[in-house]
Amino acid sequence: MKIIKNPSTLSPDYIPDTVCAREDYIKFINGVIRKSDVPSTFVVRGNPGTGKTVLGKYLVQMNKEYRGVYVNCYVHSTDRSIVSEIIGKDNPRAYDFQNISSDRMYKVMFDIMPEKNNLIVLDEVHSLKKNQGQILYLLSRSRELGGPIIKLVILTMEEPELFLDKSTLSGLGKYNRISLKEYSYSELYEILSRRAEVAFYIGTFDKSAVERCAQLTEETGNARDAIELLKTSALLAEERDESLDEDVVVEAYNNFSPPIEDSSLINMEEDEIKLLRGLIEQTGSGTRFKSSDIKDLDPSMPDSRVYRFLRVLENSGFIKKNKIGKGYGGGVENEYSFRIPTLLLLERLTLVEDSISSRKKL
Ligand SMILES: Nc1ncnc2c1ncn2[C@@H]1O[C@H](COP(=O)(O)OP(=O)(O)OP(=O)(O)O)[C@@H](O)[C@H]1O
Ligand SMILES: [Mg+2]
Known part of the structure; x- marks a missing residue:
């Protein structure tokens, strides 16, 4: 079944008629x-x-x-x-x-x-x-x-x-x-439904597919990811000769795993990789941490190093800043949370660590 009518509207450089939520x-x-x-x-x-x-x-x-x-x-x-x-x-x-x-x-x-x-x-x-x-x-x-x-x-x-x-x-x-701010579920839903209307043939997609795309990308609140998931799901449905429903979306999501930029991990210094593993393991099943948690991993680390590390993580899209709280001595301390499932991140980290250690052996 042909679903995509206007491929250019799913491209990242497309400018929509309405910029929702802004x-x-x-x-x-x-x-x-x-x-x-x-x-x-x-x-x-x-x-x-x-x-x-x-x-x-x-x-x-x-x-x-x-x-x-x-x-x-x-x-x-x-x-x-x-x-x-x-x-x-x-x-x-x-x-x-x-x-x-x-x-x-x-x-x-x-x-x-x-x-x-x-x-x-x-x-x-x-x-x-x-x-x-x-x-x-x-x-x-x-x-x-x-x-x-x-x-x-x-x-x-x-x-x-x-x-x-x-x-x-x-x-x-x-x-x-x-x-x-990162987009909320309902904002992502609005962006996606408008996009689906211009991109797809009428009657080829379910509302539930759009809802599912919004729900699966809500964690990062990133509209680029949301549109990408919608597009990948539509392509998968076309290949199967099916209409676009929420099951296809879930499958596309699982097959084409969420966006961890491998390049961000590869470009990290070896000690930053080590720190990131330490941080994830220390955070455990929770997703939130504070800058002092990084300091706990290595108390001799200067503050400037802590902040540089946090910035690297933020720029890579791995974490986001949540709110500002009181730190030691009444100072300001930021709270952060992981934007992507930490289990998945650990998996990728292992790959990068393996490649570092095999490079060292050469
Ligand atoms: N409010 C919105 N309404 C409709 N579409 C949107 C909206 N915000 C983002 N998009 C779509 O999401 C995608 C990503 O948006 P955009 O490129 O503007 O993000 P960005 O903040 O510039 O991201 P980056 O920092 O990665 O460059 C684009 O395809 C854009 O059309
Ligand atoms: Mg941009």
């Missing part, structure tokens, strides 16, 4: 963009799959009268490459771009922009390295530097404090931060 933020940012001529910057932080990219691209799309530019800073990670995206490849002034000084390059950028109605969305901004490059500084302070009025939207997985220097931070401002 309407208030979009309305607010859009209001500021359109209703005033003052420069403004928004910093939108969120874990993987919380809708950062879709929100940024949607804003560009809905502000057609603006000179809107979307740049992925993971792909374009140097000032030169970001500026050339902002200038636009078809711009006649882009021709000599590789050979001019940085100062000149920034000037060309400001010169080609209109005086106002500029919207720049920078995605994956956490990939920019501290003290390297000035582009955020310049764009957020363009007015002070004699440039045009720019509405800047910064999308990031990490708090800017972790990767930006003080001068740049101060230009970005403090009271313009938006934090996108």
Whole structure:
């Protein structure tokens, strides 16, 4: 049975007509963009799959009268490459771009922009390295530097404090931060049902299949995972020549195991792998732990090392921060929880440990 009518709507770069559960933020940012001529910057932080990219691209799309530019800073990670995206490849002034000084390059950028109605969305901004490059500084302070009025939207997985220097931070401002939470079951359900409506033929899928996809991805609250599961299930059902029901979803979920990025584990240092195993074993059947639990594993470990380890785990999508509680001496201590079943994580860890020890033997 043919289920998928519009494959492109299941691709991660598809921009849906409605960005569910983010309407208030979009309305607010859009209001500021359109209703005033003052420069403004928004910093939108969120874990993987919380809708950062879709929100940024949607804003560009809905502000057609603006000179809107979307740049992925993971792909374009140097000032030169970001500026050339902002200038636009078809711009006649882009021709000599590789050979001019940085100062000149920034000037060309400001010169080609209109005086106002500029919207720049920078995605994956956490990939920019501290003290390297000035582009955020310049764009957020363009007015002070004699440039045009720019509405800047910064999308990031990490708090800017972790990767930006003080001068740049101060230009970005403090009271313009938006934090996108992981999607709840009902939000995932809404995203998935709308997607299923545009992607699938009528009458080929069950409501229960959509509910099951939302339920199975609720733990991470990641819309990318949810849509991926929906797509994989539809493909499996098509192959079986069946309609898409919840049994197929469960089967797809079990066959194509949940997203543990093996690359994240492989890229971890050997001592981090060891720490992660210790942490999972210590946490036992529970999924929650505190930063002091890591310290308990190795009391001589400096705090900075503890936090670096936590950040590695967070960026890999293995854990999430829950809430802030009181730590030793009244200080702040974060509570975390595993976002993926720890048994599964242990299985993968064993594979990585085996490959480390066989590498050592060579
Ligand atoms: N609110 C939403 N409504 C409809 N679709 C959504 C929504 N949020 C996310 N999606 C869909 O989920 C997928 C992942 O979203 P998106 O790429 O925006 O997440 P992200 O926060 O940028 O993730 P990452 O940090 O991994 O880049 C995309 O296919 C997107 O279309
Ligand atoms: Mg993204």
